[in-house]
Each structure stands twice: as structure tokens, then as C-alpha cells.
Amino acid sequence: MTSTICPKCGNNTSILLSGICKECFFENFVLAQLPQVLQAKICATCGARFTRGRWTDEYDVESVVLKTIEDSLSIHEAAEDIEICINPRQLTPHMYKAEVEVVARIQGEPVSSELSTEIRILRESCEMCSRMSGGYFEGIIQIRAAERIPSEDELDACMRIVNLTIDRMRDKGDRLAFITDTIKSKEGLDLYIGSVNSGRHICKAITEEIGGTFSESPSLFGQKDGKEIYRITFSMRLPRFTPGDIIAIGNRKIVVKHMGKKLTGTNLMDSSRFIATEEETVQAKQVGHIRDTVDAVVVSEEENELMILDPFTFRTVNVKKPIGFSPVEDGEIPVIRIEETLFILPPEWRTNKI
Numbered sequence: 001m002t003s004t005i006c007p008k009c010g011n012n013t014s015i016l017l018s019g020i021c022k023e024c025f026f027e028n029f030v031l032a033q034l035p036q037v038l039q040a041k042i043c044a045t046c047g048a049r050f051t052r053g054r055w056t057d058e059y060d061v062e063s064v065v066l067k068t069i070e071d072s073l074s075i076h077e078a079a080e081d082i083e084i085c086i087n088p089r090q091l092t093p094h095m096y097k098a099e100v101e102v103v104a105r106i107q108g109e110p111v112s113s114e115l116s117t118e119i120r121i122l123r124e125s126c127e128m129c130s131r132m133s134g135g136y137f138e139g140i141i142q143i144r145a146a147e148r149i150p151s152e153d154e155l156d157a158c159m160r161i162v163n164l165t166i167d168r169m170r171d172k173g174d175r176l177a178f179i180t181d182t183i184k185s186k187e188g189l190d191l192y193i194g195s196v197n198s199g200r201h202i203c204k205a206i207t208e209e210i211g212g213t214f215s216e217s218p219s220l221f222g223q224k225d226g227k228e229i230y231r232i233t234f235s236m237r238l239p240r241f242t243p244g245d246i247i248a249i250g251n252r253k254i255v256v257k258h259m260g261k262k263l264t265g266t267n268l269m270d271s272s273r274f275i276a277t278e279e280e281t282v283q284a285k286q287v288g289h290i291r292d293t294v295d296a297v298v299v300s301e302e303e304n305e306l307m308i309l310d311p312f313t314f315r316t317v318n319v320k321k322p323i324g325f326s327p328v329e330d331g332e333i334p335v336i337r338i339e340e341t342l343f344i345l346p347p348e349w350r351t352n353k354i
């Protein structure tokens, strides 16, 4: 190893750190620095932390304290293998003290530093909480159903989707994804929403899962300081037919799978897939529901046909085997009677019961 002369003290040295010998380098070396007093701004209601000009969700005060310290701690740029140990103690609800130990290596040499700081907690109301408490909303989602009243179960299903969507948006940082008010009426449900963006996501999520359509339109909601205030109304229409409904379209009987802009389902005649446009479903009528399925005894099985005992008339009837029909297991098959005709329940609906 070659030996050089330290430009600062003139001693012989084999290692140079930042151009000077080890002794000179560590003489004035500071591994870590931390202000003696730090401030942490949190929301008194939801616990969010205000940092870099915006509010972000947090779990508890302690994690805010830890993050505030981490953000304020500056460590020498030459340090490697850094380990930080923070030990916060709550003194009052408004004040924490913390001991901070930093262990690292500088060019292989172990170095450490012990620091302490005081964290003052400022409690305010974040923009989300102040808007929520003030009843702020940017839009209304009106959940209705086409040509019928939505059922309690459907509205519960909608609310489950609404809450999941809001959680997902909040996780992504949209703090205005919230519901200020929920008003139930005879026709359905009105949701007052914190942001137009969250309203749109909610409507999309509902139509994807349950079906139906939605449209949005601005409406005048009054005046403030001489300015007109607009709010967006999302008109959500749950589908006219829901999964499991059996409808008649022309002379076809269809089990509804999903109804959005188009209707998809299964043709009861042969279990083939069915798809119809909005116009084609205008004349459709509900004629039954797969929950009315009953089991029928199979008398004999041919290659393409089954002879079954009609559970309503107790007469034997021949029915065509539907597409994808699997052999009869215990001598019975689920059937459904629509307008005097017996149909075998399509195989996909056996496991997919509503």
C-alpha cells in the first residue's frame, strides 16, 4: 500500500478520506444532524399529516412523529450501511421527545451518532375533514332503477361497491373521495359526494358489477358571492332486468346474466349464449326467475333428448339436451316452467345460482 502525506496535518497516511488523513477527517466529522425542535401538523379528526404542502393519510400520531424525524434527519453523504433507531416518547398529547441513534460505516470505518429532538404536535382540520363537516359536495349520485324500484338487496350491493371504490380511491391519495350525506327515498338513494372524480368512478364500478347505465349533467345549485354554483348530478339507472331474471324476447326465453348498454344471457331453449341491444330489449317482459327452479325425475336418457316427469303435471315430456349438458347424476335435473313449457336449467346456472 502506498503512503501519502496528509495535506492538512502533514503526517504520513495510507488512507485518504475526502483528500485528508483519517484522523483529520474524523476530527470535525458529523455523521447525522437533526433540529432540536420539530413540528408535526396533523388533522385532529382523521389523523392525516400535512407535509410538503399537502395532507396525506396516516395511521396514528406515532407514525407521524417517526416520519417527521426521518424527513428532518440529515446524514453524511459518505455514510454507508446506515441503520437508524428512533425511540419516541409521548410527554403530552402535544409533545413527544425522541432519542435517535444512527449507526453507519465510512469507508469501512464504523461510526455512530446519538441525537435527541422534541416534536411539537399541531392539530388542525385537514381540507377533507373541514369539507365533510361543512357538508361540502361536488356532486350527487342518484341511484334509481329503470322502470322499477330498486330492491333493498340491490341498494346494499350498491353501497358495498360505493364503499370499496371510496377506499380504493383514498388509498390512491384522493382525499376528496367521501360521502357527505346519504338520503334514501321511495325511488332509490341519493349520495352526496366530495368529488366529481369519485362520483364517476363509483358509477363506473356499479355499472360494471351490477349493470345499468349512468349519465352526468351539471345543474345550478345556487349563488355565492354573485357567482353561480354548479353541481354534477350522476343519474344512475340500475338495469331493468337483473341477473337470474327470465325474460321473453320475441318467442325466446332468456336467463339474464348482465344488463348494461347490452343485455347478455343464456337462451333457455338450448343454453346458447344470447346478446341483445338496448332497442331489442324494449319489448322484453319478465316471465320468471331462476329461483323458481325445481328438480324433475329423469325417466330415460337418449343421445340428444331426455324424457322427464313434469313435476307440475306429472306427465312425461321429451326435452332436448342443452349445450354442455353433463350426464344426469342422481336421476334428477333442475327444470323451470315458463308459460306451460318445461326447460332444463342451463348448465352454467346450476353452479351460478342467484
Ligand SMILES: [Zn+2]
Pocket (backbone or CB within 6 Å): 006, 007, 008, 009, 010, 011, 020, 021, 022, 023, 024, 025
Ligand atoms: Zn491529517
Ligand SMILES: [Zn+2]
Pocket (backbone or CB within 6 Å): 043, 044, 045, 046, 047, 048, 125, 126, 127, 128, 129, 130
Ligand atoms: Zn382530517
